[in-house]
Amino acid sequence: MSATKDLFIYNTLSKKKEKFEPITEGFVGMYVCGPTVYSDVHLGNVRTFTSFDIMYRYLLHLGYKVRYVRNITDVGHLLDDGEDRISRGARLDQLEPMEVVQKYTNSFHQMMDIFNTKKPSIEPRATQHIIEQIEMVQQIIDNGYAYERNGSVYFDTQKFHQEKKCYGKLSGRVIDELLSETRGDLKNQGEKNCPSDFAIWMKAAPDHLMKWNSPWSVGFPGWHLECSVMSTKYLGETFDIHGGGNDLKFPHHENEVAQNVGACNCEPANYWLHTNMLLMNGKKMSKSDGNTITPDELFTGDSPHVSKGYSPMVVKFFMLQSHYSSTLDLTDEALQASEKGYKRLMEAIKTLSTLSAKSEGNALDKEINDAVDMLDKHMCDDFNTPRAIASLFDIVSKINSLKEGHLDIRQVSAETMERLQKSFPSFIHDVLGLEDDILSGGNNDKLDGVMDLVLQLRQDARANKNWDIADKIRDGLAKHQIVVKDGKEGTTWTLN
């Protein structure tokens, strides 16, 4: 694959689909806002990071050299009452703050592995960049866009907007409306010049657990600052792609842009991508209001929201059947549908590997090649995984028809077959990051041996028209989730 294909992506900044043109030909810098590690990840995080993983994989597939930075937020994220999320986690679990961070970072990584996502190139932590954050606060002060009050430092949104005219550009906010809003119950509201101003350095209360020395106070950095700092450090003042969940658009990303422009006088990213929310029961899946199911509950089926467990790859496949920019409603029925479709897809990979074309014939070549071409065409259209998957199923039908003899394999040239056998599994495994995690027949030598024997005995019974024995074997195996299928070219079996 080459980087010559035109990729179009929807840019939140322009609210349009734009042709992707990297700053440096052949290279992509991508920053994605990672999780705050104060508790276990939930499915919404998984959807977001899976979506960006697909983009990362596809950029690699196109031949780009990608530096993918995804941070870990381990400080500075305030709750309603002003308490740091990590500190609260530490207090509740009776752990050191860094123990909390390590614990949930580990479980986050584990879950990302379970969903078969690639690791980012760099995974910086906010607390490892306190010095840089202090430097950026100073830069913003020096440029006149921040002011110090009682040891805290606030970003001056009004002055910034008057001079730069860009506050609100990303999220579509109108600053005058923000100004009129009062949030009297917010901490330190009284210190700000203006309600829309936000803290970039916070003076810590004496009992605050995570705090550092700074020119202004012993305190901690504002939440939005870490991303501004770490993206700049690892990707430069302006880089290609910045991503995150829709719910971060405002205030997080808007403020991030303001900080970068305020410090460096240039916009941080050329393309802003936002993934949409995962819903359950038609509402945003959210830990804070209890409308949630954990990944583990989904895998085991131990939840009132599902009738059974679903494997991680089925869940991932379910997610990829919708576009990243659309909301997705998680329902048991939809998961069941995805599970069946997913099995069919995985079966087709196996079937394809058994096909061989030796002829020169070409009646089917164009159809097959066109279908394969569609995979890239759809991915280049703003990473349209649902359409790409639809094309995959077009190919599945072809594969099965060839196997069953409904399509004549002599009409497929060896060259086309080779391309199909290479690109079909490769797209599923390398681009979509799907692996076969439910059909395990074939990777256990002992079971394979036993099954060979059992099916041979059954075949003997069938040859003698001893249907009772044959059916007894089949029914007995079914009780152990082994499904026997009698095909034209012999009997196969799969684990359910």
Place this chain on the structure above:
RNA sequence: GGUCGCGUGGCCGAGUGGCUAGGCAGAGGUCUGCAAAACCUUGUACACCAGUUCGAAUCUGGUCGCGACCUCCA
């Protein structure tokens, strides 16, 4: 209240100014000892009301409903 988005057939979910999305489920058929799987065919659709247009589910306006953000959230 402000801003934005959405409303597609039984379910999930794409897309487009005129041509089948796809998956699952339903119906009929082929295959099979039967079954499963697979394949073929097939029905049900674009919230409502106007307007623009030769033509709109797709564009515009209004109505209703839903959601997100505005406050920690992917």
